[in-house]
Amino acid sequence: MTGHDVDAFAKEISDLHDFFEAWFEGDNSRSITEFSDRLDAGFSIVTPNGARLGKAAIMDAVETRFGSGRIRIATVDARLNAENPGSDVDGDTIDGSYVEVQTTRTGSTRRHSEVTMALDSTVPTGYRWIRVVETWLDSEDSQAARSLRR
Numbered sequence: 001m002t003g004h005d006v007d008a009f010a011k012e013i014s015d016l017h018d019f020f021e022a023w024f025e026g027d028n029s030r031s032i033t034e035f036s037d038r039l040d041a042g043f044s045i046v047t048p049n050g051a052r053l054g055k056a057a058i059m060d061a062v063e064t065r066f067g068s069g070r071i072r073i074a075t076v077d078a079r080l081n082a083e084n085p086g087s088d089v090d091g092d093t094i095d096g097s098y099v100e101v102q103t104t105r106t107g108s109t110r111r112h113s114e115v116t117m118a119l120d121s122t123v124p125t126g127y128r129w130i131r132v133v134e135t136w137l138d139s140e141d142s143q144a145a146r147s148l149r150r
Contacts (some may be wrong), residue, residue: 004094004119010078012117012127013098017073026067035062038123040130048111048134072103081114092119093130099137110137 016038022030036059043055053061075098082095097114111134120128 004080004083006078006080007030008126009080009094009117010075010094010098012125013075013078013115013123016129017075017100020062021071023062023072024065024068030033032059032063032066035132038125038127038129040118040128043129043131045132046134048136069104074103075099076101093117094119100134110138111135 013073016035019034021029023032023035036055039055040057041055043058044052045058046052078096078098079095080096084093084095093116095114095116097112099110100113113135114133116130118128118130119126141146
């Protein structure tokens with residue numbers, strides 16, 4: 001690796017999840033564009049339950065949850081796995097991972113997330129999210145998540 005700043009990568013992840021916390025709590029000072037502007041047109045996420053969502057679907061899911069309730073999201077153990085300079089499709093990209101811990105009034109879940117981002121100076125944060133793949137860390141997490149949806 002050529003030495004992309006892991007601290008900047010971790011801050012981007014943390015900042016996005018801070019947005020989610022504020023959005024789900026109904027913070028009117030936040031705009032959904034803080035999220036949408038970060039996502040590539042071809043963005044996709046595979047949730048820990050195996051659902052694959054494109055940009056439109058994840059935008060709809062997040063936008064409709066405005067003010068849905070308090071959640072705390074900690075992101076830890078951010079790691080850079082690879083840097084891919086000069087891709088014809090995405091420009092310079094980085095592959096990394098992090099652990100996400102979500103806590104609500106009914107419990108906590110943990111997931112491992114693999115992420116690909118493009119380094120993009122036209123995006124306000126400098127990162128354009130291309131894809132995320134999430135995996136439950138413990139079997140109890142998938143059971144807890146099912147109970148949180150009830």
